[in-house]
Amino acid sequence: MSSTLIQVIAGGLLLGAVYALFSSGLTLIWGMMNVINFAHGDFVMLGMYVAFVVWTLMGGGPAAAVPIAALVLASLGIVCYFSLIRHIMRGPMLAQILGTFGLALLLRYSAFWYFGASFRTLPETLVGGTLLIGPLRIESSRLLAGVVALLVTACLHLILTRTALGSRMLAVAEDATAAELMGIRPERMQAVAWGLAAAATGIAGALIANFFYVAPSVGETLAIVAFVTVSLGGFGSVPGALVAGLLIGVIESVSAYAIGAIYKDIVVYTLFVLALWLRPQGLMGKA
Amino acid sequence: MNRAVWPILGLILLAYPFVFSTPFQQRLGALVLLYATGASAWNIVGGYAGLISVGHAVFFGCGAYGALASYQYLGLPPIGGLPIGVAASVFIAAIIGVPTLRLSGHYFSMATIAVAELMRLVVSNTEWLGGAQGLSGPPVPRTPLDLSFISALPYYYLFLAVLTAVLALTWQMERRRIGYYLRAISDSERAARSLGAAAPRYKLYAYMLSAALTAVAGAMYAVMFGFVDPESGLGILVSVKMLIMAALGGAGLLLGPLVGAAILVPLEEISNNLLGGAGGGLTFVAYGAIIVVIARFQPGGILRPVLGALHQRKGPAKT
Numbered sequence: 001m002s003s004t005l006i007q008v009i010a011g012g013l014l015l016g017a018v019y020a021l022f023s024s025g026l027t028l029i030w031g032m033m034n035v036i037n038f039a040h041g042d043f044v045m046l047g048m049y050v051a052f053v054v055w056t057l058m059g060g061g062p063a064a065a066v067p068i069a070a071l072v073l074a075s076l077g078i079v080c081y082f083s084l085i086r087h088i089m090r091g092p093m094l095a096q097i098l099g100t101f102g103l104a105l106l107l108r109y110s111a112f113w114y115f116g117a118s119f120r121t122l123p124e125t126l127v128g129g130t131l132l133i134g135p136l137r138i139e140s141s142r143l144l145a146g147v148v149a150l151l152v153t154a155c156l157h158l159i160l161t162r163t164a165l166g167s168r169m170l171a172v173a174e175d176a177t178a179a180e181l182m183g184i185r186p187e188r189m190q191a192v193a194w195g196l197a198a199a200a201t202g203i204a205g206a207l208i209a210n211f212f213y214v215a216p217s218v219g220e221t222l223a224i225v226a227f228v229t230v231s232l233g234g235f236g237s238v239p240g241a242l243v244a245g246l247l248i249g250v251i252e253s254v255s256a257y258a259i260g261a262i263y264k265d266i267v268v269y270t271l272f273v274l275a276l277w278l279r280p281q282g283l284m285g286k287a
Numbered sequence: 288m289n290r291a292v293w294p295i296l297g298l299i300l301l302a303y304p305f306v307f308s309t310p311f312q313q314r315l316g317a318l319v320l321l322y323a324t325g326a327s328a329w330n331i332v333g334g335y336a337g338l339i340s341v342g343h344a345v346f347f348g349c350g351a352y353g354a355l356a357s358y359q360y361l362g363l364p365p366i367g368g369l370p371i372g373v374a375a376s377v378f379i380a381a382i383i384g385v386p387t388l389r390l391s392g393h394y395f396s397m398a399t400i401a402v403a404e405l406m407r408l409v410v411s412n413t414e415w416l417g418g419a420q421g422l423s424g425p426p427v428p429r430t431p432l433d434l435s436f437i438s439a440l441p442y443y444y445l446f447l448a449v450l451t452a453v454l455a456l457t458w459q460m461e462r463r464r465i466g467y468y469l470r471a472i473s474d475s476e477r478a479a480r481s482l483g484a485a486a487p488r489y490k491l492y493a494y495m496l497s498a499a500l501t502a503v504a505g506a507m508y509a510v511m512f513g514f515v516d517p518e519s520g521l522g523i524l525v526s527v528k529m530l531i532m533a534a535l536g537g538a539g540l541l542l543g544p545l546v547g548a549a550i551l552v553p554l555e556e557i558s559n560n561l562l563g564g565a566g567g568g569l570t571f572v573a574y575g576a577i578i579v580v581i582a583r584f585q586p587g588g589i590l591r592p593v594l595g596a597l598h599q600r601k602g603p604a605k606t
Contacts, residue, residue, distance in 0.1 A: 083583075084579060084582075088583060093393070094333075094337075094339055095583075096393075096582075098530075099583065101531075101578065102575045103575065105571050105575030106572055106576055108571075112568035224404060227400075265408055269404055269408065273401045276387075276397065277386035
């Protein structure tokens with residue numbers, strides 16, 4: 001294998017870790033309450049703008065932006081849950097799709113109206129330089145994003161599987177009525193799920209803002225990435241999202257390298273359609 | 288529904304361009320009818336069969352690109368490309384329908400988004416379909432058949448005729464076996480199948496019919512605007528608008544899409560006019576807010592409680 005290809009794969013893995021992070025939020029919400037958040041990509045977009053604002057207002061880098069984005073987005077997620085999701089969850093499916101789609105338009109065009117359509121970037125000096133690791137040259141912003149995203153995804157997985165809170169959430173996901181009889185409040189657990197999922201998107205957004213373009217429309221692309229990741233990894237599974245996220249990151253970078261950057265989205269979308277068409281039985285597990 | 292509604296509605300629609308006769312108002316009327324046509328076509332699959340497609344832009348794009356590609360390569364008037372666009376649309380619907388219609392619920396919606404986005408990316412990179420630049424119609428009308436008018440009045444009546452045809456077809460479908468099957472499938476596919484409804488076949492028929500009519504709306508768009516590019520023909524907003532207009536008025540109701548279009552199109556045009564390009568984002572902020580409020584408080588659409596009230600006053604429904 002040529003060293004360029006190794007380089008490309010390493011870059012793909014690092015970006016894929018960030019994909020895995022925000023996709024695990026989508027998969028968590030889906031697993032908990034059978035709702036697909038069509039606004040998920042726009043949550044990530046907001047996370048990116050939080051990083052942008054933190055830099056313009058106080059010149060802060062990721063150390064400041066990541067926790068602030070996590071807090072802002074977690075609050076937004078909880079507000080969305082109580083004001084909208086809680087009510088449309090039990091309604092017809094059209095209401096669920098409309099509700100989260102409306103939310104997506106609302107967030108996307110609010111950002112468009114406030115920040116303008118132009119693509120923005122954070123200065124490279126914020127997390128500057130490239131590191132040499134053996135034969136690899138890796139931008140430190142990407143390395144930071146990949147490593148932090150991996151750690152946060154692992155934490156999310158541990159919260160869900162190893163803590164009392166996680167067990168309570170799992171109980172609500174299994175059977176909300178039975179959980180309620182055991183003294184667990186389903187609404188509180190679902191709100192926590194929305195908070196955690198939105199915090200994951202906030203962190204992911206603040207991390208990729210250091211090397212990705214920031215624009216209101218970026219949410220649309222990222223939402224589709226999250227859908228692909230979740231449908232490949234299995235709805236409701238955080239480890240699945242991790243593996244699928246890394247895989248998609250690699251597939252994207254390798255296809256951009258091998259056949260051209262404009263075709264990488266075509267490859268990913270084709271993969272998504274094929275996954276839905278060819279493995280519906282695998283995907284229908286929880287439906 | 289009350290029978291008196293139809294002649295009254297017909298009169299209002301026929302008289303509108305004379306009562307509201309400024310060019311802006313006539314153009315607004317034509318656009319309402321155009322979008323109502325698209326949303327009514329969506330309604331067949333999304334409303335009656337309960338399969339919420341978020342990718343109908345594929346079929347709209349087929350109609351629009353079919354019309355303008357026929358002009359570009361065959362020298363036909365754009366309207367002459369209508370059969371080509373409709374045929375392409377039905378063909379594509381059959382190909383993507385077979386695997387996609389097996390999916391239920393959210394999976395169907397996500398698959399339709401993915402197919403539409405894939406199509407947009409492919410067309411953006413296809414040279415002979417104009418790539419990212421798009422295709423244009425005849426710059427000056429060569430014959431009256433090019434249907435290139437300065438006034439919106441001829442478009443208004445053209446679109447009114449098309450919408451009437453689409454609604455008549457939907458109404459016929461509603462009363463026939465396929466209509467009953469679709470509603471049964473929408474309520475519970477498993478129960479419908481156990482009673483002998485050939486669900487996959489009827490879903491595919493409905494999908495192809497809906498695709499054909501959506502392509503007609505796309506061709507009408509191309510005839511009026513004389514231009515289409517990947518964003519205006521295949522963009523996700525095209526799909527979303529059809530869905531939202533139908534759902535706002537009432538998905539699965541014959542007049543739901545028309546009511547939805549009559550609210551949202553003026554909102555968009557007037558606010559674009561008032562705010563200009565700079566505030567363009569605000570239009571869609573309002574759009575998003577309206578959808579969220581509808582999903583939260585009146586997920587059946589605003590026409591449903593009105594119909595309910597009418598029935599209550601007249602005693603049990605007779606329809």
